[in-house]
Amino acid sequence: MTYCVGVIMDSGLVLASDSRTNAGVDQIGNFRKMTVFERPGDRVIVMLSSGNLAVTQGVVALLEQRAQMLQQNIWNSASMYDIACLVGETLREVQKRDGPYLVQHNIDGNASFIVGGQIRGERHRLFNIYTEGNFIEATPDTPYCQNGEIKYGKPIIDRVITYSTGLMEAAKCILISFDSTMRSNISVGPPIDLLCYERDSLKVGLQRRLGEQDSYFDDVRRRWGAGLKRLFTDLPDPHWND
Numbered sequence: 001m002t003y004c005v006g007v008i009m010d011s012g013l014v015l016a017s018d019s020r021t022n023a024g025v026d027q028i029g030n031f032r033k034m035t036v037f038e039r040p041g042d043r044v045i046v047m048l049s050s051g052n053l054a055v056t057q058g059v060v061a062l063l064e065q066r067a068q069m070l071q072q073n074i075w076n077s078a079s080m081y082d083i084a085c086l087v088g089e090t091l092r093e094v095q096k097r098d099g100p101y102l103v104q105h106n107i108d109g110n111a112s113f114i115v116g117g118q119i120r121g122e123r124h125r126l127f128n129i130y131t132e133g134n135f136i137e138a139t140p141d142t143p144y145c146q147n148g149e150i151k152y153g154k155p156i157i158d159r160v161i162t163y164s165t166g167l168m169e170a171a172k173c174i175l176i177s178f179d180s181t182m183r184s185n186i187s188v189g190p191p192i193d194l195l196c197y198e199r200d201s202l203k204v205g206l207q208r209r210l211g212e213q214d215s216y217f218d219d220v221r222r223r224w225g226a227g228l229k230r231l232f233t234d235l236p237d238p239h240w241n242d
Contacts, residue, residue: 002033002148003181003188004048006114007170008126008138009163012205013116013197014170016178017048020189034193035060037067037074040203043119045074045083046195050148051111051131052102058094059087059111080117080125081137087115088133095131114145117197124199152184153177167196172220175210179221192217 004017017033031053037045049056063086067073077083095109102109110131118124126138128145138145140163146154160173171194181188189212196206210217 002050003150003153003178004033004050004114004147005144005150005153005157005174005177006046006048006116006126006128006138006146007144007157007161007165007174008116008124009143009161009165009167009170010199011165011167012199012201013046013118013124013126014167014174014195015046015048015114015116015197016174016192016194017050018178018182018188019191019193020187021053030191032193034195036195036204036207037117038204039075041120042202043075043117044197044202044204045080045115045117045119046197047087048114048147049111050113052107052109055091055094055098055109055111056113058098059090059113062090062094063087078119079122080115080119080127083117083119084115084127084129084135084137087113088129088135091129091131092133095133112147114147116145118199118202120202124197149181149185149188152181156180167198171196171206175217175220176224179217179224190214190217 002018006015019030019032021031033049035047063074067075072086077086099109112131113129115129116126126145127135129135143163144157144161156173156177178192192210194208198205
């Protein structure tokens with residue numbers, strides 16, 4: 001399992017993914033699940049992948065391989081909507097190619113992507129692309145997308161994130177979301193790839209990989225845990241009589 005999350009605000013985008021994969025308790029590895037396509041001044045496109053690793057790697061490999069061809073590709077697509085369609089179509093292509101063989105061996109071939117970014121001439125956008133290749137777009141009312149092991153990290157995002165949230169506040173919220181997920185599910189783990197994109201900059205701004213012993217992430221986790229315990233202790237006891 002994995003955990004990926006993307007948040008869109010008026011100020012820009014924050015995206016993050018873990019790096020843990022597993023095919024059983026004795027087959028655990030680390031693979032980067034964030035792919036960045038950047039042409040400064042023209043476009044920034046960030047992809048987060050979850051699901052069957054062979055399928056997601058196949059999709060990314062085809063997108064990279066075809067990037068210099070004359071057909072529609074990452075670099076000549078006119079809009080982020082076109083990019084979402086391209087990723088969805090490529091995912092369908094890999095599923096069609098590999099899917100029957102995966103079914104024969106009872107292997108789950110589901111895969112999905114979060115795609116966010118901006119192309120010169122249009123606003124920044126964020127999409128959640130499902131294993132079937134169709135997708136939805138995040139909106140100011142629901143300004144985030146999640147993939148993978150989403151349930152543990154969702155509550156803090158629902159409580160904190162709005163379309164007017166700042167980039168740094170969103171980044172902290174996402175890291176706390178990862179902390180909650182990692183505490184409850186060992187199939188999600190570091191390194192965590194974190195990227196902040198400032199609206200209309202058309203270049204990657206802040207990007208960082210937080211490893212197992214990252215001092216900042218450790219401090220955030222410790223402070224958050226201690227703060228929750230302190231607030232819990234301060235809550236009044238239930239009233240048992242009307």
